[in-house]
Amino acid sequence: MEMTYAAAVRYALEQEMERDPRVFIMGEDIGVYGGAFGVTMGLVERFGKERVRDTPIAEEGIVGAGIGASLVGMRPIVEIQFSDFIMNAMDQVVNQAAKIHFMFGGRMHVPLVIRGPAGAGTGAAAQHSQSLEAWFHHVPGLKVVMPATPDDARGLLLAAIRDPNPVIMFEHKLLYKMKGEVEESGEALPLGQARIARPGRDATLVTYSFMVHRVLEAATLLAGEGWDIEVIDLRTIVPMDLATVTASVGRTGRLAVCHEAVGRGGIGGEIAARVWESEAFDFLDAPLLRITGLDTPVPYSPPLEQAFMPSVERIHDSVKSWLTREGAH
Amino acid sequence: MAKPDPANFTEEAASLPRALDYFRTMWRIRRFDETIDELFASGQVHGTTHLYIGEEAVAAGVIGELQAGDVITSTHRGHGHNIALGGDIRAMMAELLGRTTGYCAGRGGSMHIADQNLGNLGANGIVAGGVPIAVGAGLGFHLQGRAQVVVAFAGDGALNEGGFHEAANLAAIWKLPVVFVVENNQYGMSGSVHEMFALSHLADRAAAYGIPGLMVDGQDVFAVAETARYAILKARQGGGPSLIEAVTYRYKGHSKSDANRYRTREEIQNWRKRDPIERVRAHLEGEGVEAAALDAMVAEVRAEVAAALRFAEESPWPTPDTLLDAVWAPAEEGAD
Numbered sequence: 001m002e003m004t005y006a007a008a009v010r011y012a013l014e015q016e017m018e019r020d021p022r023v024f025i026m027g028e029d030i031g032v033y034g035g036a037f038g039v040t041m042g043l044v045e046r047f048g049k050e051r052v053r054d055t056p057i058a059e060e061g062i063v064g065a066g067i068g069a070s071l072v073g074m075r076p077i078v079e080i081q082f083s084d085f086i087m088n089a090m091d092q093v094v095n096q097a098a099k100i101h102f103m104f105g106g107r108m109h110v111p112l113v114i115r116g117p118a119g120a121g122t123g124a125a126a127q128h129s130q131s132l133e134a135w136f137h138h139v140p141g142l143k144v145v146m147p148a149t150p151d152d153a154r155g156l157l158l159a160a161i162r163d164p165n166p167v168i169m170f171e172h173k174l175l176y177k178m179k180g181e182v183e184e185s186g187e188a189l190p191l192g193q194a195r196i197a198r199p200g201r202d203a204t205l206v207t208y209s210f211m212v213h214r215v216l217e218a219a220t221l222l223a224g225e226g227w228d229i230e231v232i233d234l235r236t237i238v239p240m241d242l243a244t245v246t247a248s249v250g251r252t253g254r255l256a257v258c259h260e261a262v263g264r265g266g267i268g269g270e271i272a273a274r275v276w277e278s279e280a281f282d283f284l285d286a287p288l289l290r291i292t293g294l295d296t297p298v299p300y301s302p303p304l305e306q307a308f309m310p311s312v313e314r315i316h317d318s319v320k321s322w323l324t325r326e327g328a329h
Numbered sequence: 330m331a332k333p334d335p336a337n338f339t340e341e342a343a344s345l346p347r348a349l350d351y352f353r354t355m356w357r358i359r360r361f362d363e364t365i366d367e368l369f370a371s372g373q374v375h376g377t378t379h380l381y382i383g384e385e386a387v388a389a390g391v392i393g394e395l396q397a398g399d400v401i402t403s404t405h406r407g408h409g410h411n412i413a414l415g416g417d418i419r420a421m422m423a424e425l426l427g428r429t430t431g432y433c434a435g436r437g438g439s440m441h442i443a444d445q446n447l448g449n450l451g452a453n454g455i456v457a458g459g460v461p462i463a464v465g466a467g468l469g470f471h472l473q474g475r476a477q478v479v480v481a482f483a484g485d486g487a488l489n490e491g492g493f494h495e496a497a498n499l500a501a502i503w504k505l506p507v508v509f510v511v512e513n514n515q516y517g518m519s520g521s522v523h524e525m526f527a528l529s530h531l532a533d534r535a536a537a538y539g540i541p542g543l544m545v546d547g548q549d550v551f552a553v554a555e556t557a558r559y560a561i562l563k564a565r566q567g568g569g570p571s572l573i574e575a576v577t578y579r580y581k582g583h584s585k586s587d588a589n590r591y592r593t594r595e596e597i598q599n600w601r602k603r604d605p606i607e608r609v610r611a612h613l614e615g616e617g618v619e620a621a622a623l624d625a626m627v628a629e630v631r632a633e634v635a636a637a638l639r640f641a642e643e644s645p646w647p648t649p650d651t652l653l654d655a656v657w658a659p660a661e662e663g664a665d
């Protein structure tokens with residue numbers, strides 16, 4: 001069935017609420033308002049106010065309440081209206097949810113999903129546009145999911161809800177209206193399995209979330225100029241499917257990474273380090289290329305915001321000059 | 330310390346020049362935000378915005394009581410606060426249009442417009458984000474021995490954030506010169522105060538912090554001013570913080586993408602009948618001010634806002650080469 005990314009998230013929520021009475025959703029304005037991006041539209045009418053709970057503006061409270069409910073057998077999903085606001089809940093996310101299973105000797109676990117919109121490109125400025133995945137990637141005990149397509153949003157969300165651990169899913173705002181074919185079986189997609197979005201021979205370009213689409217566009221342009229780029233969509237940051245990346249680098253000999261998040265301290269560095277540590281190191285013919293958001297807060301004004309995010313043009317130009325410099329042809 | 334008596338101030342609040350000031354300020358706020366509404370509706374501005382239309386008496390009434398050197402912290406719905414402080418609407422409009430001549434050089438947009446020279450320590454995209462900062466400013470004034478006051482504006486929704494509680498308690502135990510002004514416009518985004526509080530009056534929260542809680546009709550600028558004057562004087566004289574609940578209403582949707590599914594048209598219409606600007610107008614006409622003179626004032630404001638829009642539209646776009654440098658304050662700014 002074809003649907004938008006937002007509808008695919010909703011579809012997974014509906015399917016799982018239908019299937020599993022333990023599942024419920026909490027968040028700000030997720031009831032009659034339908035969520036700031038319309039993701040939960042219609043759910044309160046279908047499942048009622050008990051299972052689709054509008055909350056006060058109290059992120060720490062609702063994330064913590066999600067943890068507590070999960071400890072007594074529920075499967076809560078907490079929507080953070082803009083994922084930036086998870087900052088208000090960091091104690092519950094980092095010191096509580098991530099640590100409970102480990103710290104209590106495996107005697108408790110936290111099957112909690114936290115999901116919300118991330119990313120720039122909508123003119124929402126510095127406090128509503130961030131890509132914060134690296135922060136959570138750094139905390140052992142949290143899984144981090146960043147789907148790029150409607151079906152991945154559906155399938156990975158189902159997996160996240162069924163997972164016994166806390167999972168954070170970031171949904172890029174610019175993906176919500178994107179349409180795609182969506183599986184109807186109710187089957188989850190595994191966490192930790194990357195996808196080769198485009199096979200290629202000259203270089204491996206690893207990316208995820210919204211940037212997958214820009215990278216694919218750039219790869220198409222590059223193909224017209226004789227460069228054959230392999231594009232890997234990681235889909236989940238934790239767990240990370242390193243095997244797919246290293247196998248690809250083994251074939252291409254070149255590694256580039258693209259993400260929208262600020263470059264410094266970003267996932268790109270982590271991917272590079274892991275490849276460097278792996279057997280694929282022996283196959284590397286070129287230095288690493290990182291194409292990322294600028295090392296600044298996200299600016300408001302359209303020309304500034306566009307410059308912040310890697311554009312198709314920036315991706316194309318960076319890869320092209322990298323490959324030219326490295327004598328790939 | 331003598332306890333300030335609100336009754337002493339009623340006359341001054343209602344003086345004719347004061348009332349004319351309110352009328353002009355409230356119209357400037359309204360016309361500015363109406364213009365922003367039109368710009369968003371016609372797709373000329375990207376991003377989102379939160380309009381203050383319907384709530385003008387709160388900003389005008391409270392800020393009219395501040396003295397030079399006092400400061401405020403503002404919110405995502407902050408245009409009205411900055412205008413009431415006397416902000417330059419050309420620089421405000423330019424910020425909304427993302428131009429270099431905007432208050433934030435185009436980097437902040439609608440939610441971050443603030444004139445620091447006039448005491449605005451920042452409009453904030455994070456609900457309740459400014460409240461602890463306000464308390465910190467109060468602490469700074471206290472440590473410096475300055476008789477200045479801080480007003481922390483917050484929506485009703487902000488009252489349920491942890492940061493609000495922590496900050497209010499700090500202000501209370503340290504008797505800091507802070508006035509918390511809760512703009513109870515009945516809703517967060519869609520969550521009504523009836524659903525999100527188990528209290529009927531938000532001012533009752535003050536009791537939990539051990540500070541005075543005052544409730545005022547936020548559609549009546551004279552009442553707002555009188556209440557604010559009491560709380561501000563008390564804070565200035567070392568009497569510690571207060572919490573004012575100004576009961577008001579936003580006419581427009583929460584932001585530009587609001588379909589108003591959580592409230593009725595009748596409710597909006599009923600509140601519009603208690604329009605704060607019409608109320609000042611009626612007062613002024615009752616005092617013998619000619620309707621034509623008031624209309625002329627409104628026309629002047631309209632022209633001023635239109636000119637601000639032209640100024641913004643003619644201003645240059647920022648260029649990305651300035652971005653990296655913009656992250657860090659230059660060394661000389663920290664030097665004494």
Ligand SMILES: Cc1ncc(C[n+]2csc(CCOP(=O)(O)OP(=O)(O)O)c2C)c(N)n1
Pocket residue numbers: 028057059081085088379405406454455456483484485486487488512514516517518583
């Ligand atoms: C920490 C945080 N959570 C949620 C939001 C999203 N949000 C922005 S404004 C708003 C409603 C705020 O309600 P209130 O404080 O009553 O102010 P109002 O908008 O009514 O003026 C919400 C939920 C936010 N900006 N920051």
